[in-house]
Amino acid sequence: MSLGLYIHIPFCRTKCLYCDFYSVRFDPDVNRDYIRGLGLELKSRAVGLKGRPVDTVFFGGGTPSLLSVKDVAHILEQVTRAFPGWPGEITLECNPGTLSLEYLRDLSGTGVNRLSLGVQSLDSGSLRVLGRTHTVEDGVQAFHMARRAGYRNVSVDLIFGVPGQSLSSWRETLQGVVRLEPEHVSVYELTLDGPSPLKAAVETGKVRLLSEGLLEDMYRLTRDILEHAGLRQYEISNFGRPGAECLHNMNCWQYGEYIGVGPAAHSFIGGRRSWNLPDVTAYLAAVIRTGSAEAGHEILSQRDAEFERTMLALRMRSGMARDRISGNLSKSFDELRNAGFLEEVEGRVRLTVRGMLLSNEVLLRLR
Numbered sequence: 265m266s267l268g269l270y271i272h273i274p275f276c277r278t279k280c281l282y283c284d285f286y287s288v289r290f291d292p293d294v295n296r297d298y299i300r301g302l303g304l305e306l307k308s309r310a311v312g313l314k315g316r317p318v319d320t321v322f323f324g325g326g327t328p329s330l331l332s333v334k335d336v337a338h339i340l341e342q343v344t345r346a347f348p349g350w351p352g353e354i355t356l357e358c359n360p361g362t363l364s365l366e367y368l369r370d371l372s373g374t375g376v377n378r379l380s381l382g383v384q385s386l387d388s389g390s391l392r393v394l395g396r397t398h399t400v401e402d403g404v405q406a407f408h409m410a411r412r413a414g415y416r417n418v419s420v421d422l423i424f425g426v427p428g429q430s431l432s433s434w435r436e437t438l439q440g441v442v443r444l445e446p447e448h449v450s451v452y453e454l455t456l457d458g459p460s461p462l463k464a465a466v467e468t469g470k471v472r473l474l475s476e477g478l479l480e481d482m483y484r485l486t487r488d489i490l491e492h493a494g495l496r497q498y499e500i501s502n503f504g505r506p507g508a509e510c511l512h513n514m515n516c517w518q519y520g521e522y523i524g525v526g527p528a529a530h531s532f533i534g535g536r537r538s539w540n541l542p543d544v545t546a547y548l549a550a551v552i553r554t555g556s557a558e559a560g561h562e563i564l565s566q567r568d569a570e571f572e573r574t575m576l577a578l579r580m581r582s583g584m585a586r587d588r589i590s591g592n593l594s595k596s597f598d599e600l601r602n603a604g605f606l607e608e609v610e611g612r613v614r615l616t617v618r619g620m621l622l623s624n625e626v627l628l629r630l631r
């Protein structure tokens with residue numbers, strides 16, 4: 265069974281207007297201590313895994329590309345000191361405004377072999393509404409720099425459903441991204457769950473969200489354009505050329521095991537889910553004291569585990585085998601199929617396009 269390692273880098277230069285993730289302003293002194301803290305946590309995590317190698321590493325954030333190349337190399341050295349072997353896929357999330365060709369060239373020397381570029385949009389109005397600090401030009405340049413630095417596995421992250429966005433401007437973004445010929449594209453609908461300035465603007469009526477009909481049109485257009493360009497949809501929000509699917513995320517969706525290090529990171533090993541303290545200062549104090557910053561854990565009941573496995577399998581385009589659906593699930597499946605949210609194709613059950621669009625509500629109805 266594969267083992268993934270997620271390394272959280274909770275630093276950003278500024279806060280985007282829609283963001284409710286945990287992140288703090290980048291500070292070189294805190295960053296130095298933080299990297300030492302990650303080393304301590306990696307070491308203590310490895311003890312419980314008794315020589316098991318990690319197959320994939322994902323540097324997520326926050327803004328991992330604020331780390332210097334030396335920092336990335338040092339973290340990877342700590343990973344290989346704690347776990348045997350060398351991971352096959354090492355991804356680093358990058359924000360376009362933080363990159364240079366020299367940085368990306370040096371980064372490829374550390375073993376990072378996959379980049380996930382937070383381009384988000386090729387429309388300057390949408391970037392402004394989102395409060396991103398990079399420009400459209402930065403996004404395109406970042407991609408070209410990645411190629412010139414030798415990267416052959418590059419993912420572009422996009423957001424649709426931005427207030428003020430039109431179907432034609434979204435089409436232009438998709439077409440512009442297709443022209444870049446990335447190996448992978450992740451497309452997320454803008455969600456405003458936790459508190460953020462953009463959410464407040466929506467709540468006070470200063471900004472209006474897009475209608476459900478327009479969102480559905482945007483999602484369908486996304487599938488049409490990306491699939492037509494050879495980027496096969498393999499998960500609700502992810503499209504890739506054959507063989508360029510993100511192995512790290514695939515492992516999570518296939519109910520594989522993973523370790524997460526850093527504040528608020530989650531781990532899932534042997535049916536036990538745990539999560540870390542969600543604050544850099546508290547995290548550092550805990551790992552220095554005990555090597556662990558675990559804030560809590562749960563052991564899933566068989567029923568909850570089965571439900572989660574089903575939810576994750578249905579996120580994938582490959583879905584799940586029909587004969588694995590029994591009991592209560594069978595009844596819910598029939599209801600959801602009759603409502604047009606699920607379909608059965610060659611003995612496998614999967615979400616329809618409508619089901620994917622409303623996946624959060626649909627999947628909860630399987631409970």
Ligand code: SF4
Nearest residue numbers: 276279280283325326
């Ligand atoms: S870069 Fe990402 S984590 Fe940082 S503020 Fe923006 S959306 Fe949030």
